[in-house]
Amino acid sequence: MPGAVLSLGVVGCAAVLAVGLAAAGGAAVFSQRLAGAADAAALAAADAASGAATGSPCERAAQVAAASGASVDACELAGLVATVTVSAAFGRFPASASARAGPPP
Known part of the structure; x- marks a missing residue:
């Protein structure tokens, strides 16, 4: 019987570790997707500010986000340079990301 209790404890610890690592991995993926959304929104705003796309820069950024x-x-907006901050919720936790786009200096 002591072997059964030990193996049950090992399996339980492995399950808790797996769930924790899956949650951390999911948060990392979400963070990268949010950063991509911020990049795309900043690029859309910079395109609209430069005249390469139609519409208001911040409205274009909101559509892309x-x-x-x-x-x-x-x-x-600072001239043709757009700085955009986007946010979304990962479960119950809020997350945000910022990006800047525009012509090179």
């Missing part, structure tokens, strides 16, 4: 499941928290 919404397509990725995120919302724009901040959109700032």
Whole structure:
């Protein structure tokens, strides 16, 4: 019987470790997707600011972010350079990412 209890403990620890690693991996993937959404939104805003795309820069950024499941928290323009911050929820936890796009200096 002591071997059964030990093996049950080992299996339980392995299961807890696997769930924890899966959650951490999911958070890392979500973080990268949110960063990609911020990059795309900043590029869309910079394109609209330069005239390469139609519409208001911040509205274009909001459209692109919404397509990725995120919302724009901040959109700032400095000439042709756009800085966009997007946010979304990972489960119950809020997350945000920022990106800047524009012509090279």
